[in-house]
Amino acid sequence: MTQPLRRFFTRFQNWVGVLVVFDFVVVAILGGLLEREQNSVPAPGGLLPLAQQVVKNKMDLIPQPPSPEHPLGTLTQQRDILVWLVEGARQALEFSLKASLISAVIGVLVGASSAYAGGILNGLVLRFSDALLAVPLIAVVVMIRQVQAVLFTRMTLNQILSIDVFLWAIVLVNWIPYARLINATVTILKEAQFVHAARAVGAGPGRIILRHLLPNAISPALVLLARDLGWLVILQASLQFAGLGVGSVWGDELLQGRNWIIGLGGNPFGYWWVWLPGTLVLVLYGVGWNLIGDGLDEALNPRIAKLWK
Amino acid sequence: MPSLPAFLFRRFIYILVTLLLSTIVLYGVVATFPPETRAMLYFPKNPGKNFNPNSEAVIINDIIQRYRLNDPFPVQYVRWLGNLLRGDWGWSATANAEVLPSLLRLTPATAELTFYSVLLFIPLGILGGVIAGMHSGRLPDHGFRLAAFLATSIPPFILAILLMAFFYVGVHWFPPGRLTDSLRWFVNSDQFTQYTGFITIDGLLNGRVDITLDAFRHLVLPVITLSAYHWATLGRITRATMIDELGKDYITAALARGASYRRATWYHALRNAVVPALNSSLLSAASLVTGVYIVETIFAFPGISRFIVGALSIVPDVPAALGFSVYTIILTLLFMTALDLLQALADPRHREVEALS
Numbered sequence: 001m002t003q004p005l006r007r008f009f010t011r012f013q014n015w016v017g018v019l020v021v022f023d024f025v026v027v028a029i030l031g032g033l034l035e036r037e038q039n040s041v042p043a044p045g046g047l048l049p050l051a052q053q054v055v056k057n058k059m060d061l062i063p064q065p066p067s068p069e070h071p072l073g074t075l076t077q078q079r080d081i082l083v084w085l086v087e088g089a090r091q092a093l094e095f096s097l098k099a100s101l102i103s104a105v106i107g108v109l110v111g112a113s114s115a116y117a118g119g120i121l122n123g124l125v126l127r128f129s130d131a132l133l134a135v136p137l138i139a140v141v142v143m144i145r146q147v148q149a150v151l152f153t154r155m156t157l158n159q160i161l162s163i164d165v166f167l168w169a170i171v172l173v174n175w176i177p178y179a180r181l182i183n184a185t186v187t188i189l190k191e192a193q194f195v196h197a198a199r200a201v202g203a204g205p206g207r208i209i210l211r212h213l214l215p216n217a218i219s220p221a222l223v224l225l226a227r228d229l230g231w232l233v234i235l236q237a238s239l240q241f242a243g244l245g246v247g248s249v250w251g252d253e254l255l256q257g258r259n260w261i262i263g264l265g266g267n268p269f270g271y272w273w274v275w276l277p278g279t280l281v282l283v284l285y286g287v288g289w290n291l292i293g294d295g296l297d298e299a300l301n302p303r304i305a306k307l308w309k
Numbered sequence: 310m311p312s313l314p315a316f317l318f319r320r321f322i323y324i325l326v327t328l329l330l331s332t333i334v335l336y337g338v339v340a341t342f343p344p345e346t347r348a349m350l351y352f353p354k355n356p357g358k359n360f361n362p363n364s365e366a367v368i369i370n371d372i373i374q375r376y377r378l379n380d381p382f383p384v385q386y387v388r389w390l391g392n393l394l395r396g397d398w399g400w401s402a403t404a405n406a407e408v409l410p411s412l413l414r415l416t417p418a419t420a421e422l423t424f425y426s427v428l429l430f431i432p433l434g435i436l437g438g439v440i441a442g443m444h445s446g447r448l449p450d451h452g453f454r455l456a457a458f459l460a461t462s463i464p465p466f467i468l469a470i471l472l473m474a475f476f477y478v479g480v481h482w483f484p485p486g487r488l489t490d491s492l493r494w495f496v497n498s499d500q501f502t503q504y505t506g507f508i509t510i511d512g513l514l515n516g517r518v519d520i521t522l523d524a525f526r527h528l529v530l531p532v533i534t535l536s537a538y539h540w541a542t543l544g545r546i547t548r549a550t551m552i553d554e555l556g557k558d559y560i561t562a563a564l565a566r567g568a569s570y571r572r573a574t575w576y577h578a579l580r581n582a583v584v585p586a587l588n589s590s591l592l593s594a595a596s597l598v599t600g601v602y603i604v605e606t607i608f609a610f611p612g613i614s615r616f617i618v619g620a621l622s623i624v625p626d627v628p629a630a631l632g633f634s635v636y637t638i639i640l641t642l643l644f645m646t647a648l649d650l651l652q653a654l655a656d657p658r659h660r661e662v663e664a665l666s
Contacts, residue, residue, distance in 0.1 A: 130323070131330035134641045136598035139634035143338050145621055146630045173595075234464045235599075241466040242606040244621060254467075261470050279467050287462045 004219075008299035017291025020284055024089050031086035063260055063274050073273035075257050081273060085281050088249035092233045092285060095247070099170045100228040106171065107178025108221055112209050114179075115186035126183065129176045137235075140169040141244060166236060166246035174228070178221050185217035219300035223293050230289030237282055253278045316653055324642050331638050332393075336386050339627055344378035345369055393635065399628030404616055408632035411616050417506025418487055419601060419612035421524075422531055423644070424507070426597075430536035430543060435579075435586060437540070438547025442582075443574050445552050453544065460541035465600060469534045469607045476530060483529045485608045492523055531608045535600050539593065546589045550582040584652050591648045595641050613637075 008014050066073040072082040114125040144165045189195065190213065198212050233248070240251025241258075254261075257274035373379055380388075392398070398408035441453035476483045488496060488508060495501055496508060504514050509528070512521030554560065555578050563573045605614040617633045 127326060128330060131327040132334075133592065134327050134595060134638055134645060135331050135334075135634075136595040136637045136641055138599045138602045139335075139637045142617055142621065142630045143335055143634055146627050147338060149626075238464050238466045238603050239599075242603045243618070251466075258470075261474065275467075275470070279464075282464055282467070283462055286464070287458075290458070290462060 004299040008295050011295055011298070013291050014295030014299075017288050017295060020288030021292065024093060024285060024288070027086055028090040028093050031083075032090055063257070063271055066273055072277050075253070075274060076260070079256075081253065081277060084253045085250065085277060088253060088278075088281070089285075091247070091249040092236075095164075095167065095236060096229045096233045098164075099167050099174070099232050100225055102167075103171045103174035104178050104221060104225050104228075107175035108182050108214065108218070110175065111179030111182035112186050112214055112217065113205075115183040116190055116205060116209050116213065118187070118190075122183070122187075125179070129179055132173060132176055135173060137169060137173055138239075140172050141166065141239070141246070144169050164247065166239070166244075170232060174232075177224060181220045181224065182214075182217055185220070186213050189213055189216055219296075222300065223297045226289055226293035226296055230286040230293075234282060234286045250278055250282050254282075313653065317650075320646055320649060324646065327642060328635075328638065332390065332635060333386065335631060335634050336389055337382070339631065340382050340385060344373045398632040398635075401616075401626055401629035401632070403626040404629060408628050412613055412632060412636050415611065415613045415616055417503075418610060419605070419614075419640075421507045421509065422528065422535065422605070422610060422612060423597065423601060425509075425528055425532045426535040426539070427644075429532060430540040431587075431590065433536075434540045434543030434590075435547050435583060437544040438586065439551055439574065439579055439582070441544070442548040442551025442555065443570075445548075450548075453548065457541035457545050460537040463537075465534055465538060465603055466607055468537060469530070469604065472530045472534065473608075483526055485527070485530070485610070487524065487527050487611050488520070489523050489527075492520055496520065527610075531604045531610055534608075535597075535604045538600065539590065539597065542593065543586060543590050547582060547586040550585050551578055554578040554582050580655070583655055587648055587652050587655070591645050591652075594645045594648070597644065598637050598641055 063076060064070065064074045064078065070080045070082065072080070072085070074080055075084070110125065114122045148165055186209075195208060195212055198208050203212070233250075236246055236248040237251030237254070239246045240248035241255050243255075254275060257271075257278070260271040260274040377385070377388075396409055398412075400406075401408050401411065404411055437453050437456075441450045444450050472483075473485065477485060487493070496503070496511075501511070501515055501517075501520075503511050505511055508524040509521050512518065512524060551574075555574065560573050560578060563577050564570065568577070601612065602614045604610065605612045606618075613633070613636065617629065
C-alpha cells in the first residue's frame with residue numbers, strides 16, 4: 001500500500017486536490033466552532049440550519065456588496081453569504097461522506113459476498129441490480145417524498161425533517177456501481193491460487209472475503225468513492241436548485257439568489273457576489289475530489305495510468 | 310450465434326423482469342404503511358365544520374373497506390398492476406387530472422429534448438474521444454481533456470444559469486420555454502396538425518419553417534445543458550478505449566498492410582471502441598432522466614417534470630408519484646433498448662456476449 005501512496009503524492013495535481021479538500025474540512029470545522037461560540041441559541045427546532053445573523057435592517061431586500069462587516073456581501077434580507085457558504089461546507093462534507101460511505105460499504109459487501117457465493121444467488125443479485133439500474137434517482141426521490149408526506153400525518157415536523165430523505169434515495173441507487181465493480185473482480189479473483197491456499201488452511205468465507213479478496217479488489221471502488229464524494233454534492237445542489245428541497249445549503253444559497261443572478265439590465269456581474277462565490281465553492285469542491293479520484297486511479301491501477309498518461 | 314430476433318427477445322424479457330421488480334419495490338414502499346395510514350391518502354381534505362373527531366375511525370374504516378386496503382400485499386399489487394396495464398393509472402389530486410393522459414400529453418416535449426441531446430452528445434462524444442485518442446498526449450488531446458474536465462466540474466444548473474444570462478438576457482438569442490407565446494397558441498389550435506408531437510418536425514410538415522426555427526431556438530440551451538456532462542463521460546471512455554485499441558496488434562497489422570493511420574483509427578479501431586463507449590452511456594441512461602428533470606425545471610420547459618412538481622410538496626399524491634416513477638422507468642428502459650440495439654447493429658459480438666451472460 002505504501003508504493004501506490006508514494007506514487008499518489010508524486011503528482012502535482014493530486015496535491016492540489018488534497019489541499020482543496022483539506023481546506024474545506026478546515027473551514028467546516030472552524031466555522032462550526034465559531035458559530036457555536038457566536039449564537040449559543042440554536043436555530044428554532046433545527047429547522048433552518050443556515051446561520052441567520054441578526055442584522056440592522058432585516059427587511060432590506062436588495063443584496064449588498066461585500067463590506068468589512070460582510071466579507072462576501074449579503075443576500076436578500078441581509079443574510080451573510082460567507083456564513084452561509086461556511087455552513088454549506090459543513091453540510092456538504094457531512095452529507096457526501098455519509099451518502100457515499102454508506103452506499104460504498106453496502107455495495108462492496110453485497111458485491112463481494114454474492115460473487116463469492118456465485119451460482120443462482122449471484123445471478124439474482126446481478127439481475128436485481130440490473131433492474132435498479134433503470135430506476136432514475138428522481139423517481140426514488142419522488143417516492144420517498146411520498147413516504148415523508150404520509151408520515152406527516154403521524155409524526156411531528158421535527159421528526160420528519162430529521163430523516164434525510166435524499167441520503168437514503170442516493171444510497172438506494174448508488175450502491176449498485178460499487179457492487180458491480182467488486183462483483184466483476186471477485187468473480188475472477190476467487191479462483192486464484194491464494195484463495196485456494198487460504199481455504200486449504202481452513203479460512204472461512206467471511207475471512208476469505210474480508211482478508212484476502214477485498215484488499216485485492218477494492219481499488220476501483222476507492223476511485224469511484226472519491227469521485228462520488230464530489231459528484232453527490234453537485235447533484236444535491238442541482239436538485240435543490242430545481243426546487244426539490246433536498247437539504248443542500250450551497251444549492252439553497254444559489255436558489256435564494258436566483259433572481260439576482262441575471263442582474264438588472266441583463267448584466268450577470270451586476271450582483272456578482274450573489275452567485276460567483278457560491279458557484280466557485282461548489283465547483284472547487286467537485287474539482288478537488290475529482291482530482292483525488294483521478295490521482296487514486298492512476299496510483300492504484302497502473303495499467304489504466306498508461307492510458308491516461 | 311443468436312440472430313437479431315433472439316437478441317430482441319432477450320431484451321424484451323429483460324424489460325419485463327426489470328419492470329416487474331421495480332414496480333414491486335415502488336409499490337412496496339407505499340404498501341409498508343399500515344392500512345390506517347394509507348387510508349389518510351383518501352381522507353377528505355377539508356372535513357368541514359361539523360366534523361366529529363370520533364367519526365374519524367369510522368371514515369377510515371369505510372375507506373379501507375372501499376379500497377380493500379386490508380388485502381395481502383400480493384393481491385393489492387396485482388390489482389394495482391392490472392389497473393396499470395388497463396391504462397388506469399389513477400387520479401392525481403395535486404395536478405387535478407388523470408395520471409396517464411397527463412404524462413402522455415407532456416411526453417413529446419421531453420422526448421424532443423432528449424432526442425436532440427442524444428443526437429448531439431453521442432456523435433460528438435465519440436468524435437471528441439476518437440480525435441483525442443488518435444493524438445494522445447498532443448494538443449487536441451489536452452484540449453479535449455480540459456473541455457471534458459470543465460464539463461464534468463461545472464454543475465448543470467450553473468451552466469444553465471450562465472447560458473441563460475448571456476444568451477437570453479444578454480443578447481436575446483435563445484429564450485427559455487418551448488415556443489414563443491403567439492406561436493404556442495397557433496400550434497395548439499386546429500390550424501396546426503401535430504403529426505409527431507415534435508414541434509421542430511411538425512413545423513416542417515405543416516410548411517411553417519418559422520415555427521421549426523422558433524422551436525429550435527428554444528431547444529438550444531436546454532439541449533446543451535443536458536448534453537454537456539454526458540458528452541464528457543462518453544468522450545473520456547471513448548478516448549481510453551481508443552488508446553487501448555490503437556496499441557493492439559491488429560492495428561499494427563493493418564498499418565503493415567499499408568492502411569493509413571487515419572483509416573486504421575476510423576475504420577479498424579473505432580469499430581471495436583464504440584461498443585464499450587456506448588455501453589457507458591447505456592449505464593447512465595437513468596441519470597439522463599434525472600438530468601432532464603433539472604433542465605426542464607430551470608428552463609421552464611413543459612415536459613413530464615411539470616406533472617410531478619405538485620406531488621413534490623408536502624401534500625401526499627401517491628398515484629401521481631407512482632405513475633411518474635413507473636413512467637420514468639419505462640422511458641429509461643426504452644432509451645436503453647434503443648442504445649442496445651445500436652450496439653448490437655454495430656457489433657454482432659455484442660449479441661453473443663449478451664446471450665451468454
